[in-house]
Amino acid sequence: MSYLNNLYIALLHHPAYNKNGEVVTTAVTNLDLHDISRVARTYGANRFYIITPLKNQREFVEQILSHWQRGYGASCNPMRKEAFDITSVRTNLSEVRDEITRNTGNDVFMVATSASKQSRSGSYEELRKMMKNLDLNFLVLFGTGWGLAKEVLQQADLTLEPIEGPTDYNHLSVRSAVSIVMDRLMGRSST
Amino acid sequence: MSYLNNLYIALLHHPAYNKNGEVVTTAVTNLDLHDISRVARTYGANRFYIITPLKNQREFVEQILSHWQRGYGASCNPMRKEAFDITSVRTNLSEVRDEITRNTGNDVFMVATSASKQSRSGSYEELRKMMKNLDLNFLVLFGTGWGLAKEVLQQADLTLEPIEGPTDYNHLSVRSAVSIVMDRLMGRSST
Structure with missing residues (x-):
């Protein structure tokens, strides 16, 4: 399928911070699945992975996916x-990394991604150039709750600079953050 | 408040199309209020208006707003x-137009905004220039359901070009669309 590219999205429900800075597993939100799948498809992402260590949450997601992939939702x-x-x-x-490597070689x-500036922040332009020039898969990680735990940021090869508008407020939903990051990386416009 | 600019957002629940192309009033979605308020605030919009002709729907919205503006949500x-x-x-x-004109003179x-190309589509760059140079208020209209009815597009002074990625799929949620449009109009990045 020609629209697919070397870009992947993962939405992590663990390890994520809660309001008090503790590492927790957040609950899956149905609308995240819908909104982010639509964004991923619009911008030609190869795959969108929902990550949760909780078996009953994975079963909940599988039910939703099966409704839209093969059930009544698919025809409706x-x-x-x-x-x-x-x-x-x-x-x-x-598991996700291994799967992508296995499938693509x-x-x-x-x-x-993070709402706060990290010591090793990279720009969107930098990442766009790498995506164009390097024979690698690019997996963009998004957190839930109060954001990705430090251990995930430390594992990452690059952390994108925070999304900023003209104000000092940057408390976006993860649905908005994914939309904006994908548009900055893959969007076409005559801007 | 210095972060406020001449940009306003309106989310219309009427007149909107349903799946069959009929003009209807759509139901308000709680998460639209949250996500779009956060985007509006991040990008310094002056005000975000939710529009619905249904009294019970306006009361529903007022309840949510009051919880977060003045109730337990505000302290939590x-x-x-x-x-x-x-x-x-x-x-x-x-009502919204009159209010903005009255408040600002x-x-x-x-x-x-529309997911399909209109005869009088304008670019983001064009609009950004106008916002910078003209002493006007800019009210960006977003539809719900299957999009803004034709009569709204005809009333508009400009229709923004559709959001496009590298694929021919552009079925984004309105939450994603607002996020991307605001970022294109007001976002700061080193891209």
Whole structure:
């Protein structure tokens, strides 16, 4: 399928911070699955992975995916089926990395996102150039709750600079953050 | 408040198309209020208006707003309060236009958005230039359901070109669309 590129998205429900800075497993939000699948499909992502270590949460996601991929949802809304066709649920990040490497024969370059400035922040332009020039898979990681735990940021090969508007407020939903990051990396416009 | 600019967002629940191309009033979605308020606040929008002609739907929105603006939500999550402080619910578009003109003494330039190419589509760059140079208020209109009815597009002074990625799929949620449009109009990045 010609629209697929070397870009992958992962939404992590663990390890994530809660409001008090503790590392927790957050609950899956149905609308995250819908919104992010649609964004991933629009911007030609190869695959969108939902990551949670909780078996019952993975079963919940599988039920939703199966409704839209093969059940009544697929015939009722073929556009939604097309979005969900690239969506999967997995247990952890290393499972996802291994799967991508196995399927493509290429290594995975891990890109973290964060609402706060990190010491090793990279620009969107930098990442776009790498995606164009390097024979690697690029897996962009998004956190839930109060964001990706430090151990994930430390594992990443690059952390993208925070999304900023003209204000000092940057408390976006993860649905908004994924949309904006994908548009900055893959969007076409006459801007 | 210095972060405020001449940009306003409106989310219309009427007149909107349903799946069969009929003009209907769509139901308000709670998460639209949260996500779009946060995006509006991040990108310094002056105000975010939720528009619905249905009294019980406006009451539903008022309940949510009051919880986050003044109720328990305001103390429990002050960042969410800050986002909701710029959010209001109104009956129709002309009420919103009149209010903005009355408050500022300046006219309103109406910008429609659509997932399909219109005959009078304008670019993001064009709009950014106008926002910088003209002494007008810019009200960006977003549809729900299957999009803004034709009569709204016809009233608009400009319709923004559709959001496109590298694929022919562009079925984004309105939450994603607002996020991307705001970033294209007001985002700061070293891209």
